[in-house]
Amino acid sequence: MRQLIRYLFTxxxxxxxxxxxxxIIAKYRASPPASGEAYRLVPNWPQxxxxxxxxxxxxxxxASNGNVFVFHRAERxxxxxxxxxxxxxxxxxxxxxxxTGEVIEQWGAEMFVMPHGLTIDHEDHLWLTDVGLHQVFxxxxxxxxxxxxxxxxxxxxxxxxxxxxxDVAIAPDGSFYVSDGYVNSRVTKFSxxxxxxxxxxxxxxxxxxxxxxxxITLDSQGLVYVADRGNARIQIFxxxxxxxxxxxxxxxxxxxxxxxxxxxxxxxxDGGDQNEFWPDRARILKLDSQGNMLASxxxxxxxxxxxxxxxxxxxxxDGALYVGEVATGMRIQKxxx
Numbered sequence: 001m002r003q004l005i006r007y008l009f010t011x012x013x014x015x016x017x018x019x020x021x022x023x024i025i026a027k028y029r030a031s032p033p034a035s036g037e038a039y040r041l042v043p044n045w046p047q048x049x050x051x052x053x054x055x056x057x058x059x060x061x062x063a064s065n066g067n068v069f070v071f072h073r074a075e076r077x078x079x080x081x082x083x084x085x086x087x088x089x090x091x092x093x094x095x096x097x098x099x100t101g102e103v104i105e106q107w108g109a110e111m112f113v114m115p116h117g118l119t120i121d122h123e124d125h126l127w128l129t130d131v132g133l134h135q136v137f138x139x140x141x142x143x144x145x146x147x148x149x150x151x152x153x154x155x156x157x158x159x160x161x162x163x164x165x166x167d168v169a170i171a172p173d174g175s176f177y178v179s180d181g182y183v184n185s186r187v188t189k190f191s192x193x194x195x196x197x198x199x200x201x202x203x204x205x206x207x208x209x210x211x212x213x214x215x216i217t218l219d220s221q222g223l224v225y226v227a228d229r230g231n232a233r234i235q236i237f238x239x240x241x242x243x244x245x246x247x248x249x250x251x252x253x254x255x256x257x258x259x260x261x262x263x264x265x266x267x268x269x270d271g272g273d274q275n276e277f278w279p280d281r282a283r284i285l286k287l288d289s290q291g292n293m294l295a296s297x298x299x300x301x302x303x304x305x306x307x308x309x310x311x312x313x314x315x316x317x318d319g320a321l322y323v324g325e326v327a328t329g330m331r332i333q334k335x336x337x
Contacts, residue, residue, distance in 0.1 A: 170218075
């Protein structure tokens, strides 16, 4: 009996050592050191007034004057469960001073159910998506509604409806693309006045298929980049949905968001796989036009410069980066070169 107990104890010790070694290796692989151009966290940014609670930060973008627009969920928490059709009582759009992080303006109370994407076009119009309302909205910077697409609370996959749309990308001619989204797994294109033009994509793993097209953006040539989150890749298309190529490898991770700056450099949020009990990634990647890595930084965690469920990214005219987090992250951080 003593010999049996000794064997069992030895086995448990070896198993614990093996697990610990595997955990350390996984942690290192999940949090590789920063590379390329260095970015540093701006401390004490933003500066929020007393009583304002920043919720899950789903969307962020920067206007031409440098003001930072934040689309957050305030007191509403979403962890993937079915969404109740109930409007958020608090303001959901914050306008922040890029330098100080102070709140300049806020609006959006009793207007949204579950904020998701925020994009600002070249005319400083805001494009917002709501995965609870199944709608896409266009506003001016003061919060005046200019256009609504989709039917409130009605999910479908035809030319006039969405099913949990995630993001919007706007072309120079005013036409725009919607990544649609958590359920429909497609991309839709509309004219500048909101008329349906085309759509492509179904749920799946093949080219031109999607598993949660979570973010969408355009390059200077009009190519459409889609962060195909569930398939851990970025797919690139022509203006009418012609498949061109995909980027998919371990260094890219699982793209949750993708944006392109005026120089053509591509920023990707690798939000990781969100494992609860295993080391996970949470990084920002900077790529060239061919998908080659130029820089990376960040790791999973709650500390300054770390991320929990990084969801959205935006670039300021001065090169600053703004990263918003959902789930239990619920913050926005600013980084400069």
